[in-house]
Amino acid sequence: MSHAFARARRNEMLLAYALLLPSLVFLAIFTYWPILRSVWFSLHDVLLGDPDIYWLGAENYLRLLEDRLFWKVLGNTAFYTLTTIPLSIAAALLLAVALDSKLRGMAIYRSAFFYPVMIPSVAAGMLWVFLYAPGYGPINEALTSLGLPRLDWLYDSKWALPAIVIMSIWKYSGYFMLILLAALKLVPSDLYEAARLDGVSARHRLLHITIPLISPTLYFVIIIGTLHSYQIFDYVYVMTQGGPADSTNVLTYYIYQNGFQYQDIGYASALANALLVFVLGLIGLVAVTLGRKVHYLGER
Amino acid sequence: MSDVTQAKLSTSRRRAHWQRHLRANWLHLIMAPLALLWLSPLVWILVTSLKTNVEVFDQAAGFWPQSLNFSNYPSTLSVAPFGTYLVNSVIVTSSILTGQMITITLAAYAFARLTFPGKNLLFTLFLLQVMFPIYAIFLTNFITLREMGLVNTILAMIVPFIASGYGTFMLRQSFRQVPSELSDAARLDGCNHLEILWHVFLPLVKPTLIAFGIISVVTHWNDYMWPLLVTNSEGIRTLPIGLGLLAKADSGADWPRLMAGTTIVVSPLLLLFVIFQRRFIDSFMHTGVK
Numbered sequence: 001m002s003h004a005f006a007r008a009r010r011n012e013m014l015l016a017y018a019l020l021l022p023s024l025v026f027l028a029i030f031t032y033w034p035i036l037r038s039v040w041f042s043l044h045d046v047l048l049g050d051p052d053i054y055w056l057g058a059e060n061y062l063r064l065l066e067d068r069l070f071w072k073v074l075g076n077t078a079f080y081t082l083t084t085i086p087l088s089i090a091a092a093l094l095l096a097v098a099l100d101s102k103l104r105g106m107a108i109y110r111s112a113f114f115y116p117v118m119i120p121s122v123a124a125g126m127l128w129v130f131l132y133a134p135g136y137g138p139i140n141e142a143l144t145s146l147g148l149p150r151l152d153w154l155y156d157s158k159w160a161l162p163a164i165v166i167m168s169i170w171k172y173s174g175y176f177m178l179i180l181l182a183a184l185k186l187v188p189s190d191l192y193e194a195a196r197l198d199g200v201s202a203r204h205r206l207l208h209i210t211i212p213l214i215s216p217t218l219y220f221v222i223i224i225g226t227l228h229s230y231q232i233f234d235y236v237y238v239m240t241q242g243g244p245a246d247s248t249n250v251l252t253y254y255i256y257q258n259g260f261q262y263q264d265i266g267y268a269s270a271l272a273n274a275l276l277v278f279v280l281g282l283i284g285l286v287a288v289t290l291g292r293k294v295h296y297l298g299e300r
Numbered sequence: 301m302s303d304v305t306q307a308k309l310s311t312s313r314r315r316a317h318w319q320r321h322l323r324a325n326w327l328h329l330i331m332a333p334l335a336l337l338w339l340s341p342l343v344w345i346l347v348t349s350l351k352t353n354v355e356v357f358d359q360a361a362g363f364w365p366q367s368l369n370f371s372n373y374p375s376t377l378s379v380a381p382f383g384t385y386l387v388n389s390v391i392v393t394s395s396i397l398t399g400q401m402i403t404i405t406l407a408a409y410a411f412a413r414l415t416f417p418g419k420n421l422l423f424t425l426f427l428l429q430v431m432f433p434i435y436a437i438f439l440t441n442f443i444t445l446r447e448m449g450l451v452n453t454i455l456a457m458i459v460p461f462i463a464s465g466y467g468t469f470m471l472r473q474s475f476r477q478v479p480s481e482l483s484d485a486a487r488l489d490g491c492n493h494l495e496i497l498w499h500v501f502l503p504l505v506k507p508t509l510i511a512f513g514i515i516s517v518v519t520h521w522n523d524y525m526w527p528l529l530v531t532n533s534e535g536i537r538t539l540p541i542g543l544g545l546l547a548k549a550d551s552g553a554d555w556p557r558l559m560a561g562t563t564i565v566v567s568p569l570l571l572l573f574v575i576f577q578r579r580f581i582d583s584f585m586h587t588g589v590k
Contacts, residue, residue, distance in 0.1 A: 009415075015493055016416035019406040023426070026403065026463035031429050034440035041440070048443075095334075098327055105328075111577060112335040115342065117584070118569045120522035120540040123562045126547045127341055130348070130555055136357050138344060170338065175584060182585040230433045234524045238544060252435040259439040260529070268439055276436040283431060 035276070041269035048263035060270035069246060070254070070271070074278075076161060077250045080232055081282075083162075085225040088169045089218070092176035097206060099177070100184040110181070114174035121171075121231055125238035128167045129154065154240055157247035164235050164248060172228060176221050183217035184210070219290050226282055230275075251275050345566070349373070349559035356555045372560035376546070379557070381534060382564055385542040392457045392538055393521045399458065400516055401509065404467035409497050411468065412475035413483070429465035434526070442529055456530040457538070461520065467512050474508040475501055511583035521569060539565045 042061070045054040064070050095113055099106050116124065131139050132153035140150040153163045187210065195205050211218070233252040236242055242249035242257070249257075255275065259268030348356060349372055351365040376382070410416070411423055441460055442451070450456045478501055486496045502509070524540045531537050537545070543565045550558050573580050 012414050013416040016410040016414040016419075019410040019414075020422060023403040023407040023463040023468065024422075026459070027425065027429060027465070029444065030441055030460040030463070031432060031437065032425070034437040034444065035432070037444075038437065038440045098331055101327065103327055103331065107577070109331055109335050110581060111573075112338050114581065114584070115570065115573065116338070118518060118522075118573050118580075119566050120524065120543070122524045122540045122544045122547075123566050124341075126543070126558065127345055127562060130559070131341060131344065138340075170341070174338075178581065178585045227431070227433065230435050233435060237525070237528075238547065252433075255435060255439065259442075265439065265443070272436045272439060275433065279433055279436070280431065 038269040038272050041265050042267075042273055044266050046265040046269070048259065048265050053266075056266065060267050063267065064270050064274065069249070070274075072246060073249045073251055073254045076246075076248065077232075077252075077278075079161060080165060080168075080250060081226065081229045083165050084168045084172070084229060085222060087165070088173045089176055089221055089225060091169060091173045092180055092221070093211075093218075095173065095177045096180040096184055097210065099181060110178070113177055116171045117175045119171070121234035122238050124167065124171055125235045128163075129239050132163055155244060157244045160240055160244060160248045164232065164239065167235065168229075168232070172225070176225065179221055179224075180214060180217060183214040187213045215290075219286070222286055222290065223283055226279070226286070230279075251278070345559050345562050348555055349563050351556050353554055353556055369556070372556045373564070376557050376561040376564065379549075380542050380546050380561065382539070382542060382561070384535060385537055385539045386568075388454065388536055389521060389538040389540075391454060392527070393517055395454075395458045396461045396520050397513055397516050399462035400464045400467055401513070403463050404471050404512070405497070405502065407468045408471035408475055409493070409501065411472045414493075426465040426468050429463070430469070434460075438526065438529060445530060451530050452532050452536065454536050457527050457536075460526070464516070467516070470508055470512050471505060474505040478504050507582075510579065511586060514580055514583040518569060 041053075043056060043058070045056050095109075099109055103109065119127075131137050134140060134150065134152045134155060137153075139153070143150055151159050154160050191209055191213075192205060195209055200208075230252050232250050233256065236248050236250060236253045237256075240248040242253050251271065252275065255268050255271045258264050258271060347363065347365060350368050350370065352369050355365060407426070411419065411426075445451050445456050445459075450459070482500050482504075483496050486500050491499065522540060523538075524544065527538050527541050528544065531541060543561055546561050547558055
């Protein structure tokens with residue numbers, strides 16, 4: 001009897017590994033092997049297409065620490081992430097709260113804010129190059145008609161990165177709004193009712209009831225947003241090529257430049273590893289600082 | 301209840317009703333302009349694609365085109381083979397979807413329903429893939445594909461995305477919600493694991509499969525960076541790459557034609573979105589909750 005049981009368990013184990021095998025093969029080749037390999041490359045002098053590689057030890061990393069442009073690029077990346085994510089999540093939260101109040105025409109509003117998610121990044125980037133055009137672009141026309149000064153937007157090293165931030169808010173808020181809307185629907189409405197009868201203001205209801213109750217989702221949205229924020233590569237590639245004067249050069253674009261334009265795989269790999277550490281560090285930070293404050297409604 | 305209190309109740313109810321009305325309308329005053337603002341880029345694409353090039357640069361020309369000029373569409377189609385791009389986009393996106401459906405279904409079943417040593421470790425490995433930005437590994441993946449001789453082939457755009465940690469996770473959550481009585485019953489009827497998976501589990505998690513499918517299609521249909529890196533010939537490029545090339549060639553000289561191209565590229569997904577709005581919204585909505 002126990003013999004048969006052991007055999008059944010062994011069969012189950014073999015079946016499980018067989019079911020995982022297709023995924024594991026692809027994960028191994030295209031996710032884990034490249035990471036190990038890029039650590040290996042980063043310790044060498046490797047040129048794209050050149051079979052000869054030379055051991056450098058930590059030299060690529062030391063170079064990275066002294067590379068002025070790397071720090072600038074890191075600063076730009078941090079600026080982009082730390083403005084785009086809070087701003088688009090704040091916008092998304094306000095939109096979600098407004099739409100959750102059983103507003104008429106809610107389906108239309110929802111689609112109006114969500115559709116940019118469906119637009120390919122390259123199309124969005126190109127469209128906004130047009131919208132931002134200094135001479136004839138609609139945004140400057142609108143500024144003029146409001147009596148505000150015209151800006152050079154993507155041609156101005158001060159405004160180019162904020163311009164991409166504004167576009168990103170347009171592109172992603174709708175997605176975050178939708179996820180938050182789903183969470184708001186799960187908040188029991190008698191809680192609001194009770195608070196309103198007690199004379200709690202709308203602002204306090206938002207801060208002290210809504211936000212704590214949907215905090216797990218907010219936390220999730222912050223992580224999704226962080227992962228999405230690397231897509232800025234597409235916008236930089238299409239809209240500014242990192243310029244003017246590297247004011248929109250970000251880490252993902254800088255990796256591309258070093259690897260594909262300068263063919264310096266060793267240094268580009270060191271940068272890619274820095275990105276990986278940066279991402280995992282940021283997610284870890286979010287998990288430690290916000291993860292603890294998260295409330296789970298009705299959970300233990 | 302006396303008449304007086306009832307009358308009071310009804311006036312207060314009427315007032316509450318009126319207040320609710322006011323609140324809703326007050327919100328419209330903010331939401332409607334905002335929604336228009338959000339929609340305006342889309343309107344600009346369409347309107348500009350119907351203008352002449354002279355009108356775009358003429359500041360006195362106003363917002364609407366002087367006459368509807370549809371010639372930009374045939375002109376775009378003549379400079380770039382959008383038909384080929386479309387076919388390639390369909391092949392790439394549907395192949396990725398098919399591959400993912402197979403790998404995630406099998407893996408999710410193992411994680412949800414089977415016990416085996418190393419389960420937690422393996423599951424963590426799957427989840428880590430969600431966290432790893434593709435930008436940290438695209439360079440090495442490019443080199444790997446070149447060694448395999450796959451650069452500049454359709455396969456190069458497909459194979460890196462066949463395994464999906466995210467899809468496996470989503471589906472595992474759904475599989476776990478299937479009552480075990482169902483699979484026990486099937487088991488007593490003599491079904492093996494694969495039959496149970498096919499006949500019992502898959503029909504029950506259809507909504508999750510559809511949700512994941514929509515997200516996957518939107519992601520890979522719109523993908524720009526990876527197809528850009530691994531293709532360099534006209535015959536295998538996808539729609540976004542084609543549009544990017546058109547933009548580069550034009551470099552802002554012919555906006556109406558470029559916007560006609562943009563309309564062609566964005567419309568397949570936007571049309572599907574308009575038709576299957578509920579499904580799309582539900583899919584993206586529940587990525588956060590499930």
